[in-house]
Amino acid sequence: MSYLFILVPFLLLLILNLFPQRKMEAIAFWTCMLVFSGQALFAFFCVFSRWNIYWPEALLGFNLYFDRLALFLLFTVGLVGAVAMLVGHFTIKYEHERFNFKNLMLVSLIGINGIAMVRDLFTLYLFIEVTAIATFILIALQRDRFAIEGVLKYLILSVVATTLMLSSIALFLLFAGGLSFPALRAAVNASGGNFLILSAIALFLCGLFIKGGLFPFHGWLPDAYTAAPASVSVFLAGIVTKASGIFALTRFLTSVTGFSPPIKSILLLVGALSVVTGALAAIGQKDIKRMLAYSSISQMGYIILGLGAGTKLGIFAALFHFLNHALFKGQLFVNAAAVEEQVGSRDMQKMGGLAQNMPITGTTALLASLSAAGIPPLAGFWSKLFIIMALWLTGNYTYAIIAVLASVITLGYFLALQRQVFFGKIREELCNIREANIYVVLPAVILSFLTVFIGLCFPLVMRLIIR
Amino acid sequence: MNIILVLLICMALAGLWAVMTSLLLRAAIALALTSAILTIIMFRLGAPLAGVFELSVCAGLISVVFISVISLTHRLPLQEYLKRRQSRISRFIFLPFILLAAVIIIFFIHKPILVTLPAMGTITEVRSVMWDVRRLDLFGQIMVLLAGVYGVLILFKGRQ
Numbered sequence: 001m002s003y004l005f006i007l008v009p010f011l012l013l014l015i016l017n018l019f020p021q022r023k024m025e026a027i028a029f030w031t032c033m034l035v036f037s038g039q040a041l042f043a044f045f046c047v048f049s050r051w052n053i054y055w056p057e058a059l060l061g062f063n064l065y066f067d068r069l070a071l072f073l074l075f076t077v078g079l080v081g082a083v084a085m086l087v088g089h090f091t092i093k094y095e096h097e098r099f100n101f102k103n104l105m106l107v108s109l110i111g112i113n114g115i116a117m118v119r120d121l122f123t124l125y126l127f128i129e130v131t132a133i134a135t136f137i138l139i140a141l142q143r144d145r146f147a148i149e150g151v152l153k154y155l156i157l158s159v160v161a162t163t164l165m166l167s168s169i170a171l172f173l174l175f176a177g178g179l180s181f182p183a184l185r186a187a188v189n190a191s192g193g194n195f196l197i198l199s200a201i202a203l204f205l206c207g208l209f210i211k212g213g214l215f216p217f218h219g220w221l222p223d224a225y226t227a228a229p230a231s232v233s234v235f236l237a238g239i240v241t242k243a244s245g246i247f248a249l250t251r252f253l254t255s256v257t258g259f260s261p262p263i264k265s266i267l268l269l270v271g272a273l274s275v276v277t278g279a280l281a282a283i284g285q286k287d288i289k290r291m292l293a294y295s296s297i298s299q300m301g302y303i304i305l306g307l308g309a310g311t312k313l314g315i316f317a318a319l320f321h322f323l324n325h326a327l328f329k330g331q332l333f334v335n336a337a338a339v340e341e342q343v344g345s346r347d348m349q350k351m352g353g354l355a356q357n358m359p360i361t362g363t364t365a366l367l368a369s370l371s372a373a374g375i376p377p378l379a380g381f382w383s384k385l386f387i388i389m390a391l392w393l394t395g396n397y398t399y400a401i402i403a404v405l406a407s408v409i410t411l412g413y414f415l416a417l418q419r420q421v422f423f424g425k426i427r428e429e430l431c432n433i434r435e436a437n438i439y440v441v442l443p444a445v446i447l448s449f450l451t452v453f454i455g456l457c458f459p460l461v462m463r464l465i466i467r
Numbered sequence: 468m469n470i471i472l473v474l475l476i477c478m479a480l481a482g483l484w485a486v487m488t489s490l491l492l493r494a495a496i497a498l499a500l501t502s503a504i505l506t507i508i509m510f511r512l513g514a515p516l517a518g519v520f521e522l523s524v525c526a527g528l529i530s531v532v533f534i535s536v537i538s539l540t541h542r543l544p545l546q547e548y549l550k551r552r553q554s555r556i557s558r559f560i561f562l563p564f565i566l567l568a569a570v571i572i573i574f575f576i577h578k579p580i581l582v583t584l585p586a587m588g589t590i591t592e593v594r595s596v597m598w599d600v601r602r603l604d605l606f607g608q609i610m611v612l613l614a615g616v617y618g619v620l621i622l623f624k625g626r627q
Contacts, residue, residue, distance in 0.1 A: 006606070063603060100621045107614050114607065126607030133611055137618035 040078025212245020274301030
């Protein structure tokens, strides 16, 4: 079953490119939507079903494994991918660019699905690369100067990450004689603090920190998020960075290294610095997408703080915030796409009072902002609460206080965003602005609904996930 | 002097040339040369299949992709090129000192690393590993190449 998550997008990719683009435009859009949303629905029902869903499979020689953690990522990528497809259908103007966008989204889907289901360090690295290459091209899809600049920064830092990860893999192979997670775990446990094994772990962690855009390796992220086309920003911020960096890190920690005290210290430090740096850098940004990009660094810092607690509660909270961040940040980028499309600018100083003419975008953006700031009873509140609880219960009081204070800063810059863009009296030159197209409004409503639903029905959701 | 050591120094020099040269075509050739020297090292270390892969994929296929992409770019005007070359050279002014410091550090902290290397596999075993155990990796590599070529096509096709 699990190999279908790789083969279906691959076969669809081949079939779509066998026929002329013009004839395939509508079919390509709806089949891609079906693949993304079908994957999300399938993973959703698997998570909430009572099936025993640990299915190791080796059909076609593809050693893929299907567990709840994998399903969690499969669901998130399906959901965010479907949203990005809808936004792309509206915001990408040229037919050939839309067609290329769909193809590259399918390649990304193969990459992320691979990341979700592999149990081998080299294969994990390979699928991270598949995702990265598709993403580079997606960012540069419209070939303008800023996009090329953004993608070059991402590419250069990704090459550094690749070098670090490959060096780490070579060291692991030298010691363990294999790269499967169980073999690596046994080698790490038997190493007794060997310098080279520790170096291998440190190198791989640094590589993943770069991929995840965490402090101090975050230099590429604001430019890449800002320069990318609107739909690509949704996909990039919603899932790509988190899958390549954060999810791969979670898999690496839970399956290979475990949570030893030095690793927890590194995670806590990197997490706290990312939370604070991202939040402080987001203040005063004029470009709406750049502000959201810095905010993403901060929110990913929270996820790392949860992992740094090293307990079951911490890991649960980190993954829960992973999902919530995909929802509210994906949605905020959808709102940014709607505003950019209607106003023709991303400069917040040129906006004001847009909620009057764009009530759905304004309301959904407010809900997502409040969720990001951790205001009850929205979904973001619960995940942040559990991260802070996990930190407090493990005696990391300073980090817990930093997390609370950074949340106040988050509330501050998101309220500033709301005030500048949506609140108040509408500017004269913006009086003719209308609500965005259904392709942008619908995903914003769906993501808002999920944010509110998860927040209000949190006890039920938690019970089902933990089971 | 050990022949491997000589080859390693040559490989490092070719790598440096790839990074420092201001012409893309020369950089691609230098990279192919680096891969070719690495292939010789792999053959001398008794890993012929890895050598063949290195030669065919890195020195061969990747160079073809690079040169195809470079053929789609335009040359800078001579004045602009000379100006940029001058500024490039100034960027590497500290490189000799960094390299010297690295050599000194490695010389002083160099210690033999005690690891038990796995037994050398036969070519048949390597093929079996590649095809039977690591088939998903082959698929992943195909996807990487496919995405790369697709990217080149869509980013450069019709570009003025």
